[in-house]
Amino acid sequence: MSGYEEINGCLHVDGVSLKEIAQEHSTPTYVYSASVIKNQYDALKGAMERALPADRQPKLCFACKSNSNIAILGYLRSLGSSLEIVSEGELKRGLKAGFDANQIVSTGVGKLDSEIAACLTAGIHQFNVESIPELENINKIAKELGKIATVVFRLNPNVSGGGHHKTSTGRKRDKFGISEDSLYKAYQLASNMNNIEPLGMSMHIGSQVFTVESFKAAFEKIPAIVGKLRDQGHKVTRLDIGGGFPIIYKDEKLLDLDNYAEWVRDIILPLDTEIIMEPGRYLVGNAGVLLTKVAYVKETSERKFLVVDSAMNDLIRPTLYEAYHDIEAVENRNAPKTIYDVVGPICETGDTFSTDRELTEMKRGDLTIIKSAGAYGYCMASNYNTRGLPPEILVHEGKAHLINPRQTVEEILDKEVIPDFIKA
Numbered sequence: 001m002s003g004y005e006e007i008n009g010c011l012h013v014d015g016v017s018l019k020e021i022a023q024e025h026s027t028p029t030y031v032y033s034a035s036v037i038k039n040q041y042d043a044l045k046g047a048m049e050r051a052l053p054a055d056r057q058p059k060l061c062f063a064c065k066s067n068s069n070i071a072i073l074g075y076l077r078s079l080g081s082s083l084e085i086v087s088e089g090e091l092k093r094g095l096k097a098g099f100d101a102n103q104i105v106s107t108g109v110g111k112l113d114s115e116i117a118a119c120l121t122a123g124i125h126q127f128n129v130e131s132i133p134e135l136e137n138i139n140k141i142a143k144e145l146g147k148i149a150t151v152v153f154r155l156n157p158n159v160s161g162g163g164h165h166k167t168s169t170g171r172k173r174d175k176f177g178i179s180e181d182s183l184y185k186a187y188q189l190a191s192n193m194n195n196i197e198p199l200g201m202s203m204h205i206g207s208q209v210f211t212v213e214s215f216k217a218a219f220e221k222i223p224a225i226v227g228k229l230r231d232q233g234h235k236v237t238r239l240d241i242g243g244g245f246p247i248i249y250k251d252e253k254l255l256d257l258d259n260y261a262e263w264v265r266d267i268i269l270p271l272d273t274e275i276i277m278e279p280g281r282y283l284v285g286n287a288g289v290l291l292t293k294v295a296y297v298k299e300t301s302e303r304k305f306l307v308v309d310s311a312m313n314d315l316i317r318p319t320l321y322e323a324y325h326d327i328e329a330v331e332n333r334n335a336p337k338t339i340y341d342v343v344g345p346i347c348e349t350g351d352t353f354s355t356d357r358e359l360t361e362m363k364r365g366d367l368t369i370i371k372s373a374g375a376y377g378y379c380m381a382s383n384y385n386t387r388g389l390p391p392e393i394l395v396h397e398g399k400a401h402l403i404n405p406r407q408t409v410e411e412i413l414d415k416e417v418i419p420d421f422i423k424a
């Protein structure tokens with residue numbers, strides 16, 4: 001049994017009924033399918049294996065930010081993945097999940113001193129550097145620690161990719177990466193620094209990139225730059241070509257991975273470097289759902305609302321990016337359909353999962369799933385409205401594993417302190 005399927009009228013995940021999960025763990029709850037994660041990993045790896053020779057396979061560095069639960073990280077590690085991180089916290093997660101430090105690459109536009117020091121002390125594979133001030137800071141910290149930092153420079157290729165303007169990262173106006181001119185300057189500076197070893201470049205043009213042409217347009221900038229760097233006497237042995245592979249939220253036409261892999265073969269492979277990739281959403285997005293319960297069916301003169309017990313604090317994507325997520329009933333799946341707005345209980349009109357959505361008729365207490373919530377779901381959740389974070393469950397071969405228990409309100413309140421000047 002694999003993924004999400006209906007068995008005897010009830011949705012199951014990897015053989016476990018979502019109704020049973022709700023009974024045992026209540027709602028809202030994040031549920032992930034291990035088989036979907038594996039299938040996605042195998043699909044990406046398979047496309048690269050078909051296109052590239054065995055001894056030139058890319059290092060697939062899972063973007064921890066998309067789902068940072070250590071069980072998910074550990075599972076991806078067991079499948080062969082490496083890791084991309086953006087904070088000291090993610091470094092600690094990666095190490096706790098069993099990754100070797102040399103499987104970890106550190107990215108991000110504002111690496112903090114403590115994070116740089118922790119990465120150097122651990123001995124990570126590389127820093128993807130995004131500015132000259134950051135390069136200088138890494139050199140300074142590496143000197144203090146008596147380390148050599150291996151760096152690549154993130155090029156801003158001025159290529160627009162990404163399904164939403166807030167997830168497009170490769171345009172000139174975006175805060176990410178450095179221009180081609182600055183890259184040459186940075187490389188030159190780096191080669192004169194005692195505690196830096198510059199080894200190549202990286203790029204990441206955005207998330208939910210649907211057109212292979214966007215990747216191709218960005219890739220096509222690389223050979224000339226590598227050639228020029230080599231002509232200037234620099235060593236270029238690593239190219240990190242980022243993530244951004246899309247998943248299905250509605251009815252999107254997916255990127256042709258074989259086509260993508262062929263561009264890697266035609267444009268990147270001849271440059272004779274180590275190849276690194278940073279897939280996030282693609283590996284985990286479709287594996288996860290947010291399981292929620294109908295708290296009320298509310299009808300006004302204008303609309304019919306399904307008020308569910310999950311909210312924008314649990315899954316912020318619809319509010320933040322106007323993101324579409326499919327919603328399905330867990331049971332009574334053949335009931336007549338009706339039009340609902342699906343909303344959470346939070347005091348914001350933006351706390352809306354969908355508007356004018358045709359769904360099977362539901363009543364108070366019915367279970368629904370908000371689909372494709374495995375990436376940028378739980379890891380972006382907050383305590384807004386003093387709502388505890390939902391639990392996370394990983395289902396593997398017919399068994400549901402609690403990988404993160406529900407946060408209680410007491411756990412939130414216990415951390416807060418009323419100072420003495422406030423009289424009782």
Ligand SMILES: Cc1ncc(COP(=O)(O)O)c(C=O)c1O
Binds near residue numbers: 107204207244281
């Ligand atoms: C540098 C970098 N690499 C990889 C990713 C992963 O992107 P995706 O989840 O779209 O694959 C991101 C996402 O923000 C990123 O910023």
